[in-house]
Amino acid sequence: MSTSNNNKRKRTVINGSHFSNLAGFYEEVSKVLTKDINWKVGTLDGFNDILYGGFGIFENDDEVEILWEESEKSRKDLGFEATKEFYENKIKQGKPFNVELIQEKLNKLIEGKGQTLFDVLLEIIEEHKNIVLILN
Structure with a gap:
């Protein structure tokens, strides 16, 4: 309608x-x-x-x-694996990224409680x- x-x-x-x-x-x-x-x-x-x-x-x-x-x-392409890699790359890069916050997001993702991309x-x-x- x-x-x-x-x-x-x-x-x-x-x-x-x-x-x-x-x-x-x-x-x-x-x-x-x-x-x-x-x-x-x-x-x-x-x-x-x-x-x-x-x-x-x-x-x-x-x-x-x-x-x-x-x-x-x-949903699959931008799911767990892509998101994990996204966060790991930001952590490796360090500044200007807030590494602690990104590590928290990565930990939540691994625990099954975080958002995917x-x-x-x-x-x-x-x-x-x-x-x-x-x-x-």
């Missing part, structure tokens, strides 16, 4: 079959969420930033619908009340 409000929503698709790691996710969202600008997403903060709008396909107050195709593939990405999207996410 579609309402007139839904018709005003800008729609875009993130396709999980186009990537298999976080760097690939950043490439995909750079391609589908930004247009004609010389700026690429390369961090979780950068991903959050483009969701505020004004960087590409939508403006700050636009209603947006993101369809995440192949989301189960992404996929979970973190979903949480970032959900913080933006003007964006509706549909996992497919």
Whole structure:
């Protein structure tokens, strides 16, 4: 059932079959969420930033619908192993990262209580009340 409000929503698709790691996710969202600008997403903060709008396909107050195709593939690709490696790399790198906080997150992940990268990405999207996410 579609309402007139839904018709005003800008729609875009993130396709999980186009990537298999976080760097690939950043490439995909750079391609589908930004247009004609010389700026690429390369961090979780950068991903959050483009969701505020004004960087590409939508403006700050636009209603947006993101369809995440192949989301189960992404859930696996950005799951435990990828997240563990992500945290371990940050710990190895050290500054400017808060190594203690990252170690805590890694420990929680290993205990089965922490968020995966996929979970973190979903949480970032959900913080933006003007964006509706549909996992497919």
